[in-house]
Amino acid sequence: xxxxxxxxxxxxxxxxxxxxxxxxxxxxxxxxxxxxxxxxxxxxxxxxxxxxxxxxxxxxxxxxxxxxxxxxxxxxxxxxxxxxxxxxxxxxxxxxxxxxxxxxxxxxxxxxxxxxxxxxxxxxxxxxxxxxxxxxxxxxxxxxxxxxxxxxxxxxxxxxxxxxxxxxxxxxxxxxxxxxxxxxxxxxxxxxxxxxxxxxxxxxxxxxxxxxxxxxxxxxxxxxxxxxxxxxxxxxxxxxxxxxxxxxxxxxxxxxxxxxxxxxxxxxxxxxxxxxxxxxxxxxxxxxxxxxxxxxxxxxxxxxxxxxxxxxxxxxxxxxxxxx
Amino acid sequence: xxxxxxxxxxxxxxxxxxxxxxxxxxxxxxxxxxxxxxxxxxxxxxxxxxxxxxxxxxxxxxxxxxxxxxxxxxxxxxxxxxxxxxxxxxxxxxxxxxxxxxxxxxxxxxxxxxxxxxxxxxxxxxxxxxxxxxxxxxxxxxxxxxxxxxxxxxxxxxxxxxxxxxxxxxxxxxxxxxxxxxxxxxxxxxxxxxxxxxxxxxxxxxxxxxxxxxxxxxxxxxxxxxxxxxxxxxxxxxxxxxxxxxxxxxxxxxxxxxxxxxxxxxxxxxxxxxxxxxxxxxxxxxxxxxxxxxxxxxxxxxxxxxxxxxxxxxxxxxxxxxx
Ligand code: SF4
Ligand code: SF4
Ligand code: SF4
Numbered sequence: 250x251x252x253x254x255x256x257x258x259x260x261x262x263x264x265x266x267x268x269x270x271x272x273x274x275x276x277x278x279x280x281x282x283x284x285x286x287x288x289x290x291x292x293x294x295x296x297x298x299x300x301x302x303x304x305x306x307x308x309x310x311x312x313x314x315x316x317x318x319x320x321x322x323x324x325x326x327x328x329x330x331x332x333x334x335x336x337x338x339x340x341x342x343x344x345x346x347x348x349x350x351x352x353x354x355x356x357x358x359x360x361x362x363x364x365x366x367x368x369x370x371x372x373x374x375x376x377x378x379x380x381x382x383x384x385x386x387x388x389x390x391x392x393x394x395x396x397x398x399x400x401x402x403x404x405x406x407x408x409x410x411x412x413x414x415x416x417x418x419x420x421x422x423x424x425x426x427x428x429x430x431x432x433x434x435x436x437x438x439x440x441x442x443x444x445x446x447x448x449x450x451x452x453x454x455x456x457x458x459x460x461x462x463x464x465x466x467x468x469x470x471x472x473x474x475x476x477x478x479x480x481x482x483x484x485x486x487x488x489x490x491x492x493x494x495x496x497x498x499x500x501x502x503x504x505x506x507x508x509x510x511x512x513x514x515x516x517x518x519x520x521x522x523x524x525x526x527x528x529x530x531x532x533x534x535x536x537x538x539x540x541x542x543x544x545x546x547x548x549x550x551x552x553x554x555x556x557x558x559x560x561x562x563x564x565x566x567x568x569x570x571x572x573x
Numbered sequence: 574x575x576x577x578x579x580x581x582x583x584x585x586x587x588x589x590x591x592x593x594x595x596x597x598x599x600x601x602x603x604x605x606x607x608x609x610x611x612x613x614x615x616x617x618x619x620x621x622x623x624x625x626x627x628x629x630x631x632x633x634x635x636x637x638x639x640x641x642x643x644x645x646x647x648x649x650x651x652x653x654x655x656x657x658x659x660x661x662x663x664x665x666x667x668x669x670x671x672x673x674x675x676x677x678x679x680x681x682x683x684x685x686x687x688x689x690x691x692x693x694x695x696x697x698x699x700x701x702x703x704x705x706x707x708x709x710x711x712x713x714x715x716x717x718x719x720x721x722x723x724x725x726x727x728x729x730x731x732x733x734x735x736x737x738x739x740x741x742x743x744x745x746x747x748x749x750x751x752x753x754x755x756x757x758x759x760x761x762x763x764x765x766x767x768x769x770x771x772x773x774x775x776x777x778x779x780x781x782x783x784x785x786x787x788x789x790x791x792x793x794x795x796x797x798x799x800x801x802x803x804x805x806x807x808x809x810x811x812x813x814x815x816x817x818x819x820x821x822x823x824x825x826x827x828x829x830x831x832x833x834x835x836x837x838x839x840x841x842x843x844x845x846x847x848x849x850x851x852x853x854x855x856x857x858x859x860x861x862x863x864x865x866x867x868x869x870x871x872x873x874x875x876x877x878x879x880x881x882x883x884x885x886x887x888x889x890x891x892x893x894x895x896x
Contacts, residue, residue, distance in 0.1 A: 290720045298721075306721070314717055326629060330718055375879065424868075437859040438867065441813035453864050457871020465879055 263537040291337035316400035346487035351532035393475035411444035418448040421459040467509035481527035490548040495519030497544040504535035603846040604710040622713025631684040638677040653677040662687025683714030687727035698836035707845040715750040738843040755854040756802035770794025774825040
């Protein structure tokens, strides 16, 4: 019985499963609030607060909001509020790890759909060189630091209140996701102050770049996403794991070639057991593409749930070839 | 230095006036959250829905009793003995009294999320007419720290059975605790008499700068005002948080007769007042055109960047190959 279930999972069509799960979760995170679903305000994914029907709120909002405080308060009740938020964020995150990005994030889904459109149009995609990759991957950590320190600067009077929620102002989720509930009001430039004008202009500029970027580069934005940076700081103890058995790996590079995030280690690293890298979105396309029995596996609380198998690999290959 | 309370007590005895211990029908009284002095104003901070005194466990609201038909000409009443009723968002009621320390003002703590409704009710027979006056203030208590999802059900207004004559601001479709009423918004008041909407009541809205308009309520008891735009500063001085007050006065006459506290009457004159705040409309400072232009700019520049980048990469490749 156990083996049957295992075979069923390992032979499964991950792509299709992922598409439908992403679509369902997109509906949940954009319209769930209309069904009175309430998941709190510490979600580890872009359940954007600017979306009317959100079922809960992206953790980056309370984080940025609560950081607007003086250092004294930060070490008393304001700090407590931040820690409570972080606690719930961690609880959500510990279960699914970065699979929040691969399966749940509505902005992630949009990028995948734009990629699907590009594929349909038969256009070539872009990859970064290794040098570019090393520099660019640091940006998300810088953004994470900024979204914590700018609000603290507001609290200490260095920046104006118009600098509030600075990351949200440049986040493409803010401009794009509300459109799905017919709200276009985030596509405006706010001329009420110079700060607002600059921040909203940056937001629209980044929206434009995002659309083109996502078209030519898979998961273009995820590479710069501070949520992903925050994830990685907590991902070691999470229950869902991506594991590699280096002794079974032939370094064929199949996993690397399907990886949207261009993670080299997935093929190159034959030492680490826990192979999760900071940019990984836990889409598990690498596991589905791996032809070596047991070289890559997805693990939940020590139990393998999806494993690279020869049989599964062949099945998926045949299907892919049939579909052209 | 003159001791104010004693000074006033002496004055009262001298002139035989108890300053506003009752509300003469010919005058309009209302509750305002705008401080009378600069010193007092400096203690107030703007929060969701108006001015508050900030506190760690919920803010406090401070209101002053004012007299006058228009905001600009209204004076601050110094003393009043009339009781007040505070209804919390949880519908618990408390009796309060003005402090009368310099001004007839009242401060109350808002510990819960939602609307606090303060009522001051005065009933008196004057020249055979029962004068029933209700002063109302609706104050929002909200902290973003408390989150936003569970408070949605607290947005609708309160229908309070303790008052016979009430004016209720109907919520806008987009209303949330973050709403700022703005120029261009349609602000609707519903006038209720003994729990039922009353048609034909006169409702006057007047703004801080003196614009005023009077409407009669329709068959549903509603009067709707399109908030005017009366803020035109130069661009560099524009402040989207520029808050101004508007005053609502509703009046209605009925020929009920009866006896109140031993005095008979053959008519009732109802009057209710309430104040609100409004801000510049977002349409005054938000532009879709520029938004879309900048978005398109980002889009075009990225397309060109990628196009030339690819072209260059392709050339390099060829050069290497046929070198
Ligand atoms: S704008 Fe971005 S960061 Fe802000 S709430 Fe929305 S998704 Fe989160
Ligand atoms: S990394 Fe990508 S998928 Fe993950 S939260 Fe950010 S935008 Fe969403
Ligand atoms: S390493 Fe694997 S799971 Fe992670 S992003 Fe790349 S393909 Fe997806």
